[in-house]
Amino acid sequence: MTNSNEALEKLKQGHQKFTEGTPIAAPSKELLCDLATNGQHPFAIVVTCSDSRVVPEFIFHCQPGDIFTIRTAGQVISDIEMGSIEYAVDHLGTRLVVVLGHTHCGAVHGACEPHDNCSCSLGALLSLVEPSVNAAKSQCRSDKELTAVAEDLNIRNMIKTIVDNPVFTGIADLKIVGAKYDIENGRILYWV
Numbered sequence: 001m002t003n004s005n006e007a008l009e010k011l012k013q014g015h016q017k018f019t020e021g022t023p024i025a026a027p028s029k030e031l032l033c034d035l036a037t038n039g040q041h042p043f044a045i046v047v048t049c050s051d052s053r054v055v056p057e058f059i060f061h062c063q064p065g066d067i068f069t070i071r072t073a074g075q076v077i078s079d080i081e082m083g084s085i086e087y088a089v090d091h092l093g094t095r096l097v098v099v100l101g102h103t104h105c106g107a108v109h110g111a112c113e114p115h116d117n118c119s120c121s122l123g124a125l126l127s128l129v130e131p132s133v134n135a136a137k138s139q140c141r142s143d144k145e146l147t148a149v150a151e152d153l154n155i156r157n158m159i160k161t162i163v164d165n166p167v168f169t170g171i172a173d174l175k176i177v178g179a180k181y182d183i184e185n186g187r188i189l190y191w192v
């Protein structure tokens, strides 16, 4: 089992390789065979947006078996996504959880725009982003910066959602962090 500090360092080193343009090798048959035979032991859980421009396996220069990825628009976390995180922590022994948000997030932008929360499932998704939007509105001086601030707060709110899950209380070495990825230059802007 990779400890949380080592796991975070691996992600940061992988991102460095990505930014340097180091090609990612196709997974070897030996790796695939080993994973199928001996099971997966991903060193990190990455909860990120479904946005097609955000590909965590590329961003962190990873191979199959490295990261356990959960994706929803706006990286919102409902019971279903939380269950996936619990599975990876409890059954796979993963000790690092990363909430990876990004710039120009359509889900966050959609929650910032006027919308009615119809009974459709998209309304349910946007409702999970709304607390971040409402908090951003009280902080922003202009509509121009609203989406970006809401994106930042949405990362922090999803971290809090995970931290507040009592299932994780007392699990040694579990680290829950966030990061924001810039889709324009392919770089992580910050870690929190």
Ligand SMILES: [Zn+2]
Pocket: 049, 050, 051, 073, 074, 075, 102, 104, 105, 106, 107, 108
């Ligand atoms: Zn997004």
